[in-house]
Amino acid sequence: MIRLLRLNGPLMLPMLALVMALAFYARPAYAVNPDEMLSDPALEARAREISEELRCLVCQNQSIDDSDADLAHDLRVLVRERLLAGDTNQQAINYIVARYGDYVLLNPPLKPDTYILWASPFILVGLAGLAVFGFYRRKKREGRTTPANLTDQERKRLNEILNPSGD
Numbered sequence: 001m002i003r004l005l006r007l008n009g010p011l012m013l014p015m016l017a018l019v020m021a022l023a024f025y026a027r028p029a030y031a032v033n034p035d036e037m038l039s040d041p042a043l044e045a046r047a048r049e050i051s052e053e054l055r056c057l058v059c060q061n062q063s064i065d066d067s068d069a070d071l072a073h074d075l076r077v078l079v080r081e082r083l084l085a086g087d088t089n090q091q092a093i094n095y096i097v098a099r100y101g102d103y104v105l106l107n108p109p110l111k112p113d114t115y116i117l118w119a120s121p122f123i124l125v126g127l128a129g130l131a132v133f134g135f136y137r138r139k140k141r142e143g144r145t146t147p148a149n150l151t152d153q154e155r156k157r158l159n160e161i162l163n164p165s166g167d
Helices: 009-025 041-051 070-084 089-100 112-144 152-162
Strands: none
Touching: 041 070, 041 089, 070 089
């Protein structure tokens, strides 16, 4: 058993490649319940495609296809109902966006209503840069104003305070 754990030689590289490939291609399990799925495979594939573009409003960083939240379940069912009603993919997405706003899209469009969504990462990086700049500038300024060396009298008084027994 211990010999299997020591992968030296020709088996090491293929095993490492296999582990990395499995880790790279591993995807989270879908949260779609069997009772939600459509019997028509083409419609179900379209529903999955749409679901991957919509954000779970509870989880906020997952698609509704990956989320177990009740609202994500409701949105998945709503998408499937729209497809059964004959909507195209874009019509189904537009219907959801009309009800929940652009925030429901994982990749919201660039328009005046969403400028803050697109600009916020740059604003945050800029503020962080200013904070770091200010921190180092203050440190540099404090470094220049270090107190002068102690006089003999101050050093004697400090030793008295730190060593009251006179050691």
